[in-house]
Amino acid sequence: MTDMPLAGPSVPHDGTDAEARPVFVEERRVLGLPVSAWPGIIAPLTIGLFALAAWELIVEWKRVPSYILPGPLLIAKTLVTDWDTLSGALWITLRITFAALVAAVTVGVALAILFTQSKWLEKSLFPYAVILQVTPVVSIAPLIIIWVGDINLSLLICAWLVAFFPILSNTILGLNSADHNLINLFQLYRASRWQTLRHLRLPAALPYFLAGLKISGGLALIGAVVAEFVAGSGGNASGLAYRILESGYQLRIPRMFAALILISLSGIAIFLVTSWIAHLFLRRWHESAIRREN
Amino acid sequence: MTSSAAAAIRETKGRPLVSVRGVSKQFSNGTLAVRGVDLDLADGEFVSLLGPAGCGKSTLLRMIAGLGAPSVGTIEWPTAPHDSRGLAEPDLGFVFQDPTLMPWATALKNVMLPMTLAGVSKPDAEARAAEMLALVGLKGFEASYPRELSGGMKMRVSIARALVTKPKILLMDEPFAALDEITRHKLNDDLLGLWERNRFTAVFVTHSVFESVYLSQRIVVMAARPGRVMADLRVDAAYPRDDLFRTSAEYAHLCRVASETLKKAIAG
Incomplete structure (x- = not known):
């Protein structure tokens, strides 16, 4: 074996190595999704359809008035007939959610990088980030609305307050979790602070940041809706939460349900999008994104 | 003594x-x-x-x-x-007990690291890293991620990275x-x-x-x-x-x- 030239062969010349290489088999796909993914979609869908049918039947059979509990068909009809009002409200809520999430990512990541560059900065400021996080947003929302004046900006601040902490704490954890030997290696090659951040700490933090993003996406929506409830009870809001309040006052319960469904769907969509983003970034290398045969 | x-x-x-x-x-x-x-x-x-x-x-x-x-x-x-x-x-070059590769980077990118940090131009670094990978018997695995490689192959990448700066x-x-x-x-x-x-x-x-x-x-x-x-x-x-x-x-x-x-x- 030793007289073999070192350069040349496209496979390492020890059979053990080549055999130990994991084999990746491309799975068969139906409608763009791997076959094994379909049961996870079909099973909950079936349960959902059964539940909706049972709901509709009970409402029909017991003749439950629609101001107590509207059936799914009526809700669907309301969703269509009230679409103009509801879609406007949906757009407003989504805009606030999205803006809050972008702000949370920007501020969370920037603060996390700052904190990991200076232990003193982290020690001095992190407790305040915790205080912001543990104070319920409902209790400070009225203050923020009074102080800020502009309703959209105050809603944005409330949603941001709820959303930014998971990104901050996860990113800090990630930035500090780079392999110690790799940090040593960067020292050996006399890498600058910026190079270590760019080539080592940021990539190492990516899975943690993305886990934070998944949580924060949902929280931004919750923050926006909760803040809107507070603002809505003062009569100055126009998002989905406000439509729910308004429908409650006017006993238009089907519309209330329709708005509720739009909030849920938004939450699901946010979750799916953030999960998809995480998958795109991690699928090639991270344990969490790897499907194993055993 | x-x-x-x-x-x-x-x-x-x-x-x-x-x-x-x-x-x-x-x-x-x-x-x-x-x-x-x-x-x-x-x-x-x-x-x-x-x-x-x-x-x-x-x-x-x-x-x-x-x-x-x-x-x-x-x-x-x-x-x-x-x-x-x-x-x-x-x-100097250093090889740790573990391969200590960056899991988010391909074998080629891992071997390029010392040169990237030293400011070597990208085409130059790529060429030298590919040459070094071939020398440790990993020609054809440039685009593989560490998790796709066996323990011995990861160690080869690690050695290639340590030796690429000669x-x-x-x-x-x-x-x-x-x-x-x-x-x-x-x-x-x-x-x-x-x-x-x-x-x-x-x-x-x-x-x-x-x-x-x-x-x-x-x-x-x-x-x-x-x-x-x-x-x-x-x-x-x-x-x-x-x-x-x-x-x-x-x-x-x-x-x-x-x-x-x-x-x-x-x-x-």
């Missing part, structure tokens, strides 16, 4: 590449990891640091690399450039300890091939008598608690060494000598 052997090497080889003088290392928890080590490493030699767990061989290696300063004593690089503060900037000295901290014997033998052979080709100074930390005898020209035997150098053996077998050498009476004899020295060292 240690100092006389070191002196002999100094005489024959001229200025050493690294000169370790009276080095001790005490950790903040009070453990005396290394005590009073004198060691000269000559240009181009293959040296093993052999000893039981806890004898400070890894600590010594890391101090030579510049990871952690000695508590007492000096480590000098007479021939290396120095920075403005007078610190040596030796041209360093004067390659420091290895029990690099093959976690591999199975067949793969380890293969990697030992390939490492010797690379060494004979480029003649860098190699410092190889191991707890395996057989591995140290097979690879090195010189074995520095260390003992634990506190970590210190007990003996400095020469292995006067000719290179290239191969499976024939591995099964020869000469190899068996050398292993016995090294093993007895190690036993004596452990007994104190």
Whole structure:
């Protein structure tokens, strides 16, 4: 074996190595999704359809008035007939959610990088980030609305307050979790602070940041809706939460349900999008994104 | 015994590449990891640091690399450039016990790292990294991610990364300890091939008598608690060494000598 030239062969010349290489088999796909993914979609869908049918039947059979509990068909009809009002409200809520999430990512990541560059900065400021996080947003929302004046900006601040902490704490954890030997290696090659951040700490933090993003996406929506409830009870809001309040006052319960469904769907969509983003970034290398045969 | 052997090497080889003088290392928890080590490493030699767990061989290696300063004593690089503060900037490569690859980067990107950090242009770095990967037998695996590679292949990438800058000295901290014997033998052979080709100074930390005898020209035997150098053996077998050498009476004899020295060292 030793007289073999070192350069040349496209496979390492020890059979053990080549055999130990994991084999990746491309799975068969139906409608763009791997076959094994379909049961996870079909099973909950079936349960959902059964539940909706049972709901509709009970409402029909017991003749439950629609101001107590509207059936799914009526809700669907309301969703269509009230679409103009509801879609406007949906757009407003989504805009606030999205803006809050972008702000949370920007501020969370920037603060996390700052904190990991200076232990003193982290020690001095992190407790305040915790205080912001543990104070319920409902209790400070009225203050923020009074102080800020502009309703959209105050809603944005409330949603941001709820959303930014998971990104901050996860990113800090990630930035500090780079392999110690790799940090040593960067020292050996006399890498600058910026190079270590760019080539080592940021990539190492990516899975943690993305886990934070998944949580924060949902929280931004919750923050926006909760803040809107507070603002809505003062009569100055126009998002989905406000439509729910308004429908409650006017006993238009089907519309209330329709708005509720739009909030849920938004939450699901946010979750799916953030999960998809995480998958795109991690699928090639991270344990969490790897499907194993055993 | 240690100092006389070191002196002999100094005489024959001229200025050493690294000169370790009276080095001790005490950790903040009070453990005396290394005590009073004198060691000269000559240009181009293959040296093993052999000893039981806890004898400070890894600590010594890391101090030579510049990871952690000695508590007492000096480590000098007479021939290396120095920075403005007078610190040596030796041209070295380091291989850890784990492959220590960046999981988010392909094999090629991992090997490119030292050059990326040194500001080498991307096409140049890519070409050199690809060439180095081919040299360790990984041609065709440039785009593979570390998780797609076996343990032995990851170690090859790690060695390629350490050698891609053509360093004067390659420091290895029990690099093959976690591999199975067949793969380890293969990697030992390939490492010797690379060494004979480029003649860098190699410092190889191991707890395996057989591995140290097979690879090195010189074995520095260390003992634990506190970590210190007990003996400095020469292995006067000719290179290239191969499976024939591995099964020869000469190899068996050398292993016995090294093993007895190690036993004596452990007994104190």
